Amino acid sequence: MLTGLDDIRGWQEDFYRTLHRNPELSHQEHTTAAAVAERLRECGYEVHEKIGGTGVVGILRHGDGPTVLLRADIDALPVKEDTALPYASTRTTTDPHGTEVPVMHACGHDVHTACLLGAAALLADGRNHWSGRVVALFQPAEEVGDGARRMIDDGLAGIVGNVDVALAQHVLPFPSGQVGTRPGPVLAAAESMRITVHGRGGHGSMPQATVDPVVLAAMIVLRLQTIVAREIAPADPAVLTVGSITSGTKSNVIDDHAVLQLNVRTYSDRTRTAILDAIRRIVTAECQASGSPKDPDFDVFDHFPATDNDPATTARVRAAFDDHFGGDRTFDLPLQTASEDFSDIPTALGAPYTYWGIGGIDPDTYRNAEKAGRVDDDIPVNHSPHFAPVIQPTLDTGTQTLTTAALAWLAPS
Numbered sequence: 324m325l326t327g328l329d330d331i332r333g334w335q336e337d338f339y340r341t342l343h344r345n346p347e348l349s350h351q352e353h354t355t356a357a358a359v360a361e362r363l364r365e366c367g368y369e370v371h372e373k374i375g376g377t378g379v380v381g382i383l384r385h386g387d388g389p390t391v392l393l394r395a396d397i398d399a400l401p402v403k404e405d406t407a408l409p410y411a412s413t414r415t416t417t418d419p420h421g422t423e424v425p426v427m428h429a430c431g432h433d434v435h436t437a438c439l440l441g442a443a444a445l446l447a448d449g450r451n452h453w454s455g456r457v458v459a460l461f462q463p464a465e466e467v468g469d470g471a472r473r474m475i476d477d478g479l480a481g482i483v484g485n486v487d488v489a490l491a492q493h494v495l496p497f498p499s500g501q502v503g504t505r506p507g508p509v510l511a512a513a514e515s516m517r518i519t520v521h522g523r524g525g526h527g528s529m530p531q532a533t534v535d536p537v538v539l540a541a542m543i544v545l546r547l548q549t550i551v552a553r554e555i556a557p558a559d560p561a562v563l564t565v566g567s568i569t570s571g572t573k574s575n576v577i578d579d580h581a582v583l584q585l586n587v588r589t590y591s592d593r594t595r596t597a598i599l600d601a602i603r604r605i606v607t608a609e610c611q612a613s614g615s616p617k618d619p620d621f622d623v624f625d626h627f628p629a630t631d632n633d634p635a636t637t638a639r640v641r642a643a644f645d646d647h648f649g650g651d652r653t654f655d656l657p658l659q660t661a662s663e664d665f666s667d668i669p670t671a672l673g674a675p676y677t678y679w680g681i682g683g684i685d686p687d688t689y690r691n692a693e694k695a696g697r698v699d700d701d702i703p704v705n706h707s708p709h710f711a712p713v714i715q716p717t718l719d720t721g722t723q724t725l726t727t728a729a730l731a732w733l734a735p736s
């Protein structure tokens with residue numbers, strides 16, 4: 324079946340370049356979704372559109388057998404591209420806050436989309452070799468963490484029915500042509516929190532008459548660093564980052580409040596709960612110590628679930644990859660601190676899942692950086708304005724992984 328790669332490579336690469344040149348932000352993926360739906364119809368899929376806004380599902384049945392769900396995300400980021408590619412994005416758009424922003428496929432979702440369309444075509448062309456049902460799911464708004472949930476809330480389960488296994492992948496800053504798998508926790512859960520602490524404003528020359536929220540916020544930032552360092556076991560990975568502090572408008576005016584925005588990454592519900600509880604405890608205590616006139620406000624947003632690969636499913640996929648690619652192209656994927664909402668879909672459908680990584684960096688470029696000890700310096704990572712996966716063998720590899728993994732479940736015809 325995979326010999327059909329030669330037949331699809333031309334249109335697949337063209338589709339990828341067009342998509343990379345024309346990225347769309349989360350919940351704005353209308354052109355992308357329409358192009359995906361059109362290609363799925365050409366391949367003979369039953370197509371469902373506008374699920375959860377801009378989600379697309381293609382279903383292909385051939386005889387009796389298991390149902391395999393393959394998922395790709397389709398949204399881009401508000402990043403200004405700086406890759407010098409001939410098909411680089413120069414697009415701008417208006418974000419949900421009404422601000423004009425640049426747009427780029429800086430996370431590789433264009434790779435995911437093109438690979439799943441390629442796998443959908445191969446499975447359709449080779450349907451006489453398998454029996455069962457393929458569900459090709461194209462999810463919007465992964466970057467804001469609610470695209471999967473919106474598709475679920477919009478009746479996804481009624482559209483796809485029973486699913487035996489769910490599979491997904493992500494292009495990562497590893498050598499192109501390489502495939503990494505990992506059983507158990509692979510991506511972190513993430514929570515963003517907005518904290519408003521209250522002071523008493525006044526003139527900068529008379530601080531004794533105020534409760535300075537900037538000083539209060541600074542004390543909070545320092546104390547928060549002790550949570551992971553002193554309250555979480557060293558063998559339990561966790562990250563707490565304060566990414567934003569805002570207060571005041573003028574150098575000689577003490578404002579009456581400050582706003583901190585922070586992000587937490589964990590791999591278990593127990594650790595997540597412990598950190599969030601500690602944040603509330605420390606912030607409340609610091610406010611009391613500073614004489615804050617009222618309690619702080621906490622707002623948790625942008626929740627991403629942990630991605631915890633089913634061991635049996637992962638072992639089955641890894642065996643299929645080892646058999647197809649050979650051991651020199653498969654590796655054990657390191658634990659990733661990035662986050663995803665893919666797992667919301669199989670969790671809601673009651674299906675086991677696994678999520679793997681494919682490399683997207685030119686192998687020679689990566690090898691040279693590795694030899695020089697400069698991988699972190701010279702290899703652009705996801706969300707960088709310089710992130711530019713090489714088209715090949717990235718697309719070939721990502722198409723083969725999805726097809727090979729699906730065939731590990733689909734019954735022989």
